[in-house]
Amino acid sequence: MLSVAGLEVAYGDAPALWDASLEIGEGELVSVVGPNGAGKTTLVNAIARLLPVRRGKLLLDGADAAPLTPREMCERGVAIIPEGRRLFVSMTVEENIDMGCYRSQARRFRAQGLERVYAMFPRLNQRRRQQAGTLSGGEQQMLAIARALMARPRLLLIDEPSLGLAPAIVQQVFETIRGIHAEGVSILLIEQNAAQALAIAERAYVLEGGRTIASGKPKELLAEPHIRDAYLGGNKEK
Amino acid sequence: MPSATLLGQSVLSGIFAGGLYALLGLGLSLSWRFLRVINLAHFGFIFLAAYMIYQLAGVWGLSPFAAMLLVVPCLFLLGVALQALFLRFSINEFGSLLVTFGILTITEAAIQWIWTADFRRLETPYGTASYRVGELFVPVAEALTFAVAVTLSISVWALLRFTYIGKAIRASADDPDMAAAFGVRGHGLALLLSGAVAATAGIAGTFIALIATLAPAQIFSWIGVIFAVVILGGLGNPFGILAAGLLIGVSEAVTMALTAPSWAPLVSFSLLILILVLRPGRI
Numbered sequence: 001m002l003s004v005a006g007l008e009v010a011y012g013d014a015p016a017l018w019d020a021s022l023e024i025g026e027g028e029l030v031s032v033v034g035p036n037g038a039g040k041t042t043l044v045n046a047i048a049r050l051l052p053v054r055r056g057k058l059l060l061d062g063a064d065a066a067p068l069t070p071r072e073m074c075e076r077g078v079a080i081i082p083e084g085r086r087l088f089v090s091m092t093v094e095e096n097i098d099m100g101c102y103r104s105q106a107r108r109f110r111a112q113g114l115e116r117v118y119a120m121f122p123r124l125n126q127r128r129r130q131q132a133g134t135l136s137g138g139e140q141q142m143l144a145i146a147r148a149l150m151a152r153p154r155l156l157l158i159d160e161p162s163l164g165l166a167p168a169i170v171q172q173v174f175e176t177i178r179g180i181h182a183e184g185v186s187i188l189l190i191e192q193n194a195a196q197a198l199a200i201a202e203r204a205y206v207l208e209g210g211r212t213i214a215s216g217k218p219k220e221l222l223a224e225p226h227i228r229d230a231y232l233g234g235n236k237e238k
Numbered sequence: 239m240p241s242a243t244l245l246g247q248s249v250l251s252g253i254f255a256g257g258l259y260a261l262l263g264l265g266l267s268l269s270w271r272f273l274r275v276i277n278l279a280h281f282g283f284i285f286l287a288a289y290m291i292y293q294l295a296g297v298w299g300l301s302p303f304a305a306m307l308l309v310v311p312c313l314f315l316l317g318v319a320l321q322a323l324f325l326r327f328s329i330n331e332f333g334s335l336l337v338t339f340g341i342l343t344i345t346e347a348a349i350q351w352i353w354t355a356d357f358r359r360l361e362t363p364y365g366t367a368s369y370r371v372g373e374l375f376v377p378v379a380e381a382l383t384f385a386v387a388v389t390l391s392i393s394v395w396a397l398l399r400f401t402y403i404g405k406a407i408r409a410s411a412d413d414p415d416m417a418a419a420f421g422v423r424g425h426g427l428a429l430l431l432s433g434a435v436a437a438t439a440g441i442a443g444t445f446i447a448l449i450a451t452l453a454p455a456q457i458f459s460w461i462g463v464i465f466a467v468v469i470l471g472g473l474g475n476p477f478g479i480l481a482a483g484l485l486i487g488v489s490e491a492v493t494m495a496l497t498a499p500s501w502a503p504l505v506s507f508s509l510l511i512l513i514l515v516l517r518p519g520r521i
């Protein structure tokens with residue numbers, strides 16, 4: 001479904017990504033792990049077309065996606081749950097959800113979608129008229145997930161969903177991601193928390209210094225001492 | 239101490255002035271909040287519209303409202319062109335202040351060149367008519383202006399609150415990238431909004447032409463008080479603008495009645511400073 005090869009992305013003159021490659025098959029849950037500053041967020045934002053691609057291949061369903069706008073990417077069924085959630089903070093919970101189904105193909109299914117996300121996150125239903133910026137961290141993450149689901153994505157880009165959340169909430173978030181995947185949505189999951197990510201991913205990539213350095217089934221990656229020490233060692237504190 | 243009637247009449251004229259302030263400030267507030275353009279050219283556009291109304295209605299004999307139907311679309315296009323300029327050159331908020339000041343100066347010069355520096359007055363039956371309600375005189379043009387200001391504020395509020403376009407505008411102001419990632423066409427929306435803002439200048443200009451005697455130099459005399467109203471009202475908040483307009487309008491009028499007219503300009507800025515001190519972070 002998505003294919004990235006030798007991708008290079010820069011902020012001004014400073015390259016943040018210079019040789020990133022990955023494949024996501026139809027309905028697959030693929031994870032990318034890597035240290036701070038490896039370029040994971042850069043990769044996700046480039047796929048969502050929020051950053052210009054300098055070099056390399058970005059294919060969606062076999063077609064070149066590099067020239068697409070974020071809106072066109074959204075129309076082709078790609079939705080993002082960005083790092084730091086990036087909600088529309090001055091708008092209410094329900095307005096944020098509405099923005100998820102902004103494009104007309106998704107808007108037709110608004111009622112259905114609302115029912116689904118409120119069933120998934122009853123807390124959001126209770127707080128539907130509250131300003132998104134005043135929600136707790138966990139609630140904000142739920143809202144970011146709900147917003148993305150309203151777009152009825154085929155491919156969901158999820159960037160560090162556990163960032164800053166209490167362990168109990170983190171469990172709930174990963175359960176939710178598992179559930180979404182079970183419904184057939186392809187998922188690219190970025191995580192600092194490699195143990196969690198590798199536990200639910202079907203395949204994973206390791207990104208370091210802007211470059212994909214390893215890939216494989218989680219079990220295979222965990223078997224490599226270098227990777228196990230770097231990501232699953234004692235000290236993963238941010 | 240002035241009589242109750244005189245005070246009542248002052249409050250009424252303050253309310254009408256407040257409505258006019260809101261009408262003039264609405265576009266400025268929207269463009270500042272949602273386009274990040276501090277649009278000084280708005281004042282130029284308002285007077286350009288007023289002079290166009292004067293030309294169409296006062297010189298060429300159209301009815302003022304037919305003239306408005308011609309002028310408002312022209313202003314809309316002007317607003318679209320202005321935003322196209324901003325998008326083309328990616329001008330930031332501070333830059334916008336300088337650029338729009340330049341456009342304001344050019345507009346004023348153009349008005350002076352076309353219509354000279356002489357006073358121009360649009361004579362209409364509305365301009366001088368008034369009704370007597372109890373002890374008070376209610377001037378028709380001012381009352382109409384007030385009604386339009388209220389209607390427009392409510393409409394803008396409802397559009398921003400309830401329509402997808404309105405939500406997209408607000409979402410883009412919060413996080414333009416995320417709005418785009420969910421399908422919002424940011425540039426198209428900005429052009430539309432800038433056009434709508436200039437269209438409100440067209441409406442405001444129509445009522446300025448009905449109420450006031452026009453002279454190019456007056457353009458600058460409005461800037462201070464309207465900025466006070468816009469900041470006091472909270473950016474992008476149509477009801478806030480209305481409330482702030484009324485607060486300043488009535489305070490000015492009552493101050494004038496109780497003291498001397500020369501004190502009035504002090505009112506808006508004292509209120510502004512007071513509120514910025516008591517409630518910082520309004521911009």
Ligand SMILES: Nc1ncnc2c1ncn2[C@@H]1O[C@H](COP(=O)(O)OP(=O)(O)OP(=O)(O)O)[C@@H](O)[C@H]1O
Pocket residue numbers: 011014015016034035036037038039040041042043083192
């Ligand atoms: N807006 C930006 N402007 C300039 N440089 C940036 C910007 N965003 C990121 N970078 C740089 O690009 C590199 C990759 O950053 P990125 O945010 O993609 O890393 P990451 O893997 O997501 O890290 P983290 O785990 O902390 O989220 C870093 O060196 C960072 O300093």
Ligand SMILES: [Mg+2]
Pocket residue numbers: 040041042083159160
């Ligand atoms: Mg990141």
